[in-house]
Amino acid sequence: MSRRVLVETASGVTVKTGMRLLSYKDEIYELVSFRAPRGAESTGRVVVRHCDSGGTREFFPSVFG
Numbered sequence: 001m002s003r004r005v006l007v008e009t010a011s012g013v014t015v016k017t018g019m020r021l022l023s024y025k026d027e028i029y030e031l032v033s034f035r036a037p038r039g040a041e042s043t044g045r046v047v048v049r050h051c052d053s054g055g056t057r058e059f060f061p062s063v064f065g
Contacts, residue, residue, distance in 0.1 A: 004036045006046070010065060021048065021064045029064075032056060 006015040015021070021029050029048035037044040046064065049056045 006031075006034050006044075006061070008065065020051065021046075023059075023063050024065070028052070029057075034061075 007013070008015055015031060017031055017033060019031050021031055023029060028051040030051055032047040032049050034047065035045045043061055045058050046061050047056060047058050
């Protein structure tokens with residue numbers, strides 16, 4: 001079974017759990033986990049924790065570039 005990874009498209013950097021990400025609204029989040037796409041038309045989801053409020057949310061990966 002192959003292991004799935006999350007890769008930042010522009011830089012090619014593998015994004016790992018615990019890394020900090022900057023949203024398009026210039027808010028800083030920490031990556032908690034991600035869900036792989038369910039099909040060819042899907043982008044999957046990222047689960048992140050807001051670094052200021054501590055709230056956990058799920059977004060499309062494009063929110064972070």
